Amino acid sequence: MKMILMSVVTASLLGSIVGCSPTQVTASHYYQFNPPVNEKLLDVTSAPVVLLRKVKIQGVSQSQALVQQLQNGETHIANYHFWSAPLNELVDQYLLASLQSSTTAATILPEAKWLGRYKEASWFIDIEINQMVGTANEQAVLSGHSYYYQLSGNELQLKSSHAFNHQTTLTGIGFNALVAAHQSNLDSFATQLISQLDGLQQGQ
DSSP: OOOOOEEEEEEEOOOOEETTEEOOOOEEEEEEEOOOOOOSOOOTTSSOEEEEOOOEEOGGGGOSEEEEEOTTSOEEEEEEEEESSOHHHHHHHHHHHHHHHHOSSSEEEEGGGOGGGGGGEEEEEEEEEEEEEEOTTSEEEEEEEEEEEEEETTEEEEEEEEEEEEEEEOSSSSHHHHHHHHHHHHHHHHHHHHHHHHHHHHTO
16 A cells, blocks of 8 residues: 655644733644655556546535544544545545556546546546544444446436445544544555456446
8 A cells, every 4th residue: 555645734823922921822733635746657548448537425524623533433534634625525535546547448537627628538436425433442444335327318328326334444643643543544445446447348
């Protein structure tokens, strides 16, 4: 698995001074994934074309703040620890870069920017994430479903669907370790998507 650097941006909220007593300064932390460097020159003229649709994240996992599940089953929304952008956008960018750099068997493109090649696409991949959270037993969980469609006439027809559930144990303490574990889950998921796509293409 590729070692990928995670960037953390920290912003300080400036406190005001009341009288002679300074107000306590609270730091807010912002996290994102650094996509892998795509060393493969993307040939947008080659076939087959696979269009990756926008990732959908359900429920509280789409929160701007990082999410943890407690032992009693309650959900904890972190204070002062946030994703640097909407989480579905970060996952979109990371998965696309991972898939593009991991396979030469297909040209994988974002659907939203390549509608002109809609009818050329061999496959459309739709991803729904149900959970992307930390757990009380110090793990990161990524679960949901992936759907593979093909164009028939002017309509998309579902050809295959798969559940996924990836879990990574944290290697340290704190939110840096949690984000690193989320990133590891995304790496595993990208590998799973490539394997499924290869199987579908061979079955044609």
